[in-house]
Amino acid sequence: MKKRIVVKLSGSLFGLEDMKTLKQYAEFFVKMSKVCQPIIIAGGGKIARYYISHARSSGADESTLDELGIEVSRLNAKLLIYALQEKAYPHPPVNLKEVANAADTGLIIVTGGLHPGQSTNATAALIAEKVRADTFFNATDVDGVYDSDPNKNKNASKFKKIPIKKLRSMLVHQDSIAGGYDLMDIVALKVIERSRLKTRILKADTKILEKAIKGSPEGTEITLA
Ligand SMILES: Nc1ncnc2c1ncn2[C@@H]1O[C@H](COP(=O)(O)OP(=O)(O)O)[C@@H](O)[C@H]1O
Numbered sequence: 001m002k003k004r005i006v007v008k009l010s011g012s013l014f015g016l017e018d019m020k021t022l023k024q025y026a027e028f029f030v031k032m033s034k035v036c037q038p039i040i041i042a043g044g045g046k047i048a049r050y051y052i053s054h055a056r057s058s059g060a061d062e063s064t065l066d067e068l069g070i071e072v073s074r075l076n077a078k079l080l081i082y083a084l085q086e087k088a089y090p091h092p093p094v095n096l097k098e099v100a101n102a103a104d105t106g107l108i109i110v111t112g113g114l115h116p117g118q119s120t121n122a123t124a125a126l127i128a129e130k131v132r133a134d135t136f137f138n139a140t141d142v143d144g145v146y147d148s149d150p151n152k153n154k155n156a157s158k159f160k161k162i163p164i165k166k167l168r169s170m171l172v173h174q175d176s177i178a179g180g181y182d183l184m185d186i187v188a189l190k191v192i193e194r195s196r197l198k199t200r201i202l203k204a205d206t207k208i209l210e211k212a213i214k215g216s217p218e219g220t221e222i223t224l225a
């Protein structure tokens with residue numbers, strides 16, 4: 001059986017700016033499917049935050065806002081499925097059991113969020129645990145974990161490796177509101193730790209992802225004591 005690779009794809013890839021991005025990622029994952037089975041979780045991106053902020057201003061509760069984000073992430077997943085055509089399982093699985101059954105088809109799997117109160121990284125970690133993935137890649141809009149937010153602090157320095165306990169202490173203050181959950185949420189970290197998931201946080205770029213899938217130490221590795 002081919003090794004299973006779980007990739008959480010930043011929602012920023014599903015923006016309206018560059019329509020050819022998804023086609024490039026579809027071609028990339030078809031190429032990678034010759035050496036592994038990609039199992040992809042799509043983020044919600046700006047469109048999710050558009051719906052979340054409007055509904056929040058109307059007084060919707062946080063779990064309702066999370067569900068909006070989940071719906072958008074599932075729409076993003078469908079866009080990638082359409083670009084993958086017959087190489088992909090035909091729709092985004094709706095729960096972990098369906099993900100596991102879908103993975104047994106050997107097809108490329110694409111889904112979105114699954115449950116309120118967490119981010120797509122938590123969903124990706126749960127899926128990696130469920131399908132016994134070889135590695136979980138959080139393909140995000142930064143090239144790894146820094147000692148502070150590199151988008152706010154130009155002097156931040158990047159970790160090649162970071163112990164999960166240190167990462168948790170760095171992120172514990174972040175707010176767990178819908179549309180928040182920057183970088184990794186506490187549910188994702190819990191699942192990575194309990195199942196000792198091999199996890200790497202790296203830039204969402206097909207060339208970098210290809211090198212990482214082939215074993216190159218791209219981005220930041222989360223180490224487990
Ligand atoms: N210590 C950190 N290292 C790297 N990025 C961080 C850190 N703290 C906060 N961030 C922020 O997390 C963002 C990535 O998380 P997120 O917005 O959830 O990305 P994604 O779109 O992949 O889900 C980065 O753009 C960065 O601004």
Ligand SMILES: O=c1ccn([C@@H]2O[C@H](COP(=O)(O)OP(=O)(O)O)[C@@H](O)[C@H]2O)c(=O)[nH]1
Binds near residue numbers: 044115117118180
């Ligand atoms: O399993 C999930 C996945 C996502 N979300 C919601 O959907 C939003 C968009 O997902 P995420 O932030 O992970 O996507 P990103 O744009 O950061 O890639 C999240 O902020 C949550 O509000 C959720 O509630 N449960």
